[in-house]
Amino acid sequence: MRGWLKALCLSLGLCGLTGEIAAAQGHFSGLARADARGSSLHVDEGVAYLNLSLSQPVPWRIRYLADPPRLVADFREVDFRALDFVKLLQGPGVTGFGSLRGGAVADGWSRLVLALDRPRLARLAELKTGQGDGTRALLRLELAEADEASFRLEAARRDPPGWALPVAADLAKPRAPRGSGPLVIMLDPGHGGLDPGAEYGGQTEAGLMLIFARELKEALLRNGFSDVRLTRERDVFVPLETRIALAHGAGADVFISLHADAVTEGVARGATIYTMAAEASDAASAALAERHDRDALMSGVDLTGQDDLIAGILMDMARVETAPRAAALSEDLVQAMSEAGIALHRIPRRSAAFSVLKAPDIPSVLIELGYLSSAGDLQRLNDPKWRANMAGTIVTGLQRWSVRDAAQGVLLRQ
Ligand SMILES: [Zn+2]
Structure with missing residues (x-):
């Protein structure tokens, strides 16, 4: 199963960044x-x-x-x-x-x-x-x-605790019931440090995403309905699963990964919202369960001592609830973008087995803001006005979704 997941990751190109990494030396104080x-x-x-x-x-x-x-x-x-x-x-x-x-x-x-x-x-x-x-x-x-x-x-040896993930004491912060407090949003500027992501015309995806994440954070805070964190505040490499662990540590209600990749074949332009592909969920659960401390995987549910099969089943149960919530978020984001005249990819809502979307209990989406390989997209990403407009649509989409999601949560509890 692991081999299969790996093959899938390779074909998607975004996972496994902890392994092959690009040569850039990030900001550093050794x-x-x-x-x-x-x-x-x-x-x-x-x-x-x-x-x-x-x-x-x-x-x-x-x-x-x-x-x-x-x-x-x-x-x-x-x-x-x-x-x-x-x-x-x-x-x-x-x-x-x-x-x-x-x-x-x-x-x-x-x-x-x-x-x-x-x-x-x-x-x-x-x-x-x-x-x-x-x-x-x-x-x-x-x-x-x-x-x-x-x-x-x-x-295949497991990492000793504390090497790849934040310490256990920082994890598993239980989340408030949906709609009962500020929406805790974890923004995840893609790549960073050793891994610059796509590079075009002297610019890196990692650098552009950090700029956008900071602007989006400001825009969200101005609207007052959310508490916003970033998985990285500077140009530093953060392993994909550490990003998920940070979201759990913060008690995040929603996880948004920000990318602007380059494509080498065909033409891609416009924004795309990815959610976790349903068919990859089982393998993702299994791989996560195999490799990590159980308490890092799901907030509020102690999986310590469970065997891999049980841990996998509990995570899949959580996903049954999470997947439609993530799908609804992607719908609201695309809707808000299209209302604001943001250029969207020909198929704007897609799903893929991106490692960073693997949190079983946090609705997670990956937004490709555009493609660095498209001259038009690159120009837009460098335009502060376009970025402000894009950030505004994400605020709108999130706000609408959080209202809808809270109402849904109340219905489920009844
Ligand atoms: Zn990327």
Whole structure:
């Protein structure tokens, strides 16, 4: 089932951003610096040696990702800007390694990703401190060739709590009954940091979406019916599932992911609203249940100790209620946009298995504001007047939806 989900993700192009990431180094304030001198990659008699010289020791760990095989090293926290990744990949004996990239991840975390030439596992992984030559810490990894099965077993290990998600104490804030308080809206500016998203004419999707998210937040706050949060406030990489966990942590009533992707084939222009594809829900539940702390998945329902099957069923039950609410939101948004004369995609309401829409209990939509690959859309996204109009339509759509949704909630409780 996992393989199937992965294939689906690849064909949709938006999921799995934690894996293959683009090379941009986001805004960054590292505690430790990686030094070019003393850092190296070389291969000798089949073993790959990765040395990373650091200005001071920091907490770290390594793990693996399959399809394709990658080594991931996480640090708290390291500024990699002094490293020349291309040059490192040209080290003695190094052939067939796909890429080496590094940068800021969520607040306070940094990540290095090495696309391996073949399945490899560390036979040695250590951080040595107090080197005599001015290097205050040296991470040494010796990566020996491994068979496919052992590599997959390591790659399938769960993340220890606290690495990929906010701490449990911040999670599972119960939500107020629908319509009883301000609407808590989690805005999710797509991409960021290591992952700039679409890039066109020197502009990144990540940058444009952050600008729009801030403007939309202001527009929403001016209208006084909502409490608004952002999954990221700056140019930083936030893993997709962390974005969902942040929404749960905030007790969000609604989740809105903002994108403006580029398409390489065919012509796409105009706004599109995506909801989670129904046919992907089961696989999404299963994958989530497999990988995460149960308490991070659904607010107010403690799934700790449930087996994966039960957790999956509970999440699907929540989705039965959530899916039509998300569909209604997408309807209200498209309606408001079309009334305001916003250019819409030829099929403005669509569904897809985007990872970021996986929250089982929060109505979630992904808005493609336009496509960076369309000159007209790019121009509109850069026009403050157009953005203000677009933000206004989202405010209107959300306001109408929240009234309708609250009324529906009252009916359900009776
Ligand atoms: Zn995007």
